[in-house]
Amino acid sequence: EVWREAMGLAKELGVPLHTHLCETELEVKEHRERYGKSPVEWLEELGVFAVPVLAAHCVWVDEKDIDILAAHNVSVAHCPSSNLKLASGIAPVWRMLELGVNVALGTDGAASNNTLDMVREMRLAALLAKARQGDPKAMPAPEALATATRRGAAALGWGRYLGIIEEGYLADLALFSREAPHWTPGHDPLADLxxxxxxxxxxxxxxxxxxxxxxxxxxxxxxxxxxxxxxxxAERFR
Structure with missing residues (x-):
């Protein structure tokens, strides 16, 4: 009933429905024991994916789950630092991208990601994708940047206004200083970023x-x- 009400509100307001999904192994295990199917399969049966959905984490999804997410244009918010700090696991991000899922980058909250630094998240997402796939070519720098920019805009339903630098799009820009030593020698600014x-x-x-x-x-x-x-x-909580 809660899901149906949430779907109705999403339709009424014209916004995506956001939920955490398949974040931990235990969550998925208990759901399968109770319902006989994965959380992704269950939400599909309920018709939740009839509205735009932004699903956070999706660490413990299998190939069938990924196919369902792709078929319904569900976007995934990948939160690598949070998943590591909470020992949730490593999401199969590159496989999701290969199968057509729109994967955006997130930080989760300060309790599980102290810096909330989207730039650091790009690096971590790229490195974890390579380790998970066993492929150093997985998640190259341009794709990592896309998860933090245009894919994020698309996940929020703002892909026509944000995420790329082009005439007609909102001027949301971050300009970086390249003076620090770690930008040297600077032969590939995108990889450096x-x-x-x-x-x-x-x-x-x-x-x-x-x-x-x-x-x-x-x-x-x-x-x-x-x-x-x-x-x-903060002193009040010491």
Whole structure:
């Protein structure tokens, strides 16, 4: 009943339905014991995939599950740091991409991913895909970047407005400084971005044409004041 109500709301509001799915081995094992099928198969039977769905994690999916996700244009939010910190496993991301699933990149929450750094997530996603597939050519740098940009926009239903630099798209841009030593020698800027950079290298951030950060300085709020307030609040939980 909850799923049907959620589907109805998604249709009414014209938004994707978001859920965690097949995150842990135990979750899938218990679901199969109770229902005789995987969570992916069960949601398909319920008709949940009749609306756009963004499924987080999908670590413990098999080939049949992946085929179902691809057939219904379900997008997957891959959260590699969280999956490692919680010992959930390594998602078969490259296989999902091979079979036509739109895989976007996510960070999950601060409790299971301390930095929430999307640039670091690109590197981790690329490296884990190679290890999982046993193939150093799996998840090359351009595909890793796509999971953090245009594939993410598509997963949110914003693929016509975001995710690429092109006339008619919103000016959401991150400009990186390449002055730090780890960008040297710099013969492949895209590979450097994926394999060596971090969010700390962002010099300027533009959202919808509005400059939010310039030369590493946030322009929209007092960063030091916010950090001080966070430390103050954190003391309550010691």
């Amino acid at each position: 994926v394999y060596t950079a971090s969010g700390a290298d962002v010099d300027t951030l533009i959202v919808g044409g509005r400059i939010l950060m310039r030369e590493g300085k946030i322009l929209t709020f007092d960063e030091e004041r916010v950090k001080a307030r966070c430390r103050e609040l």
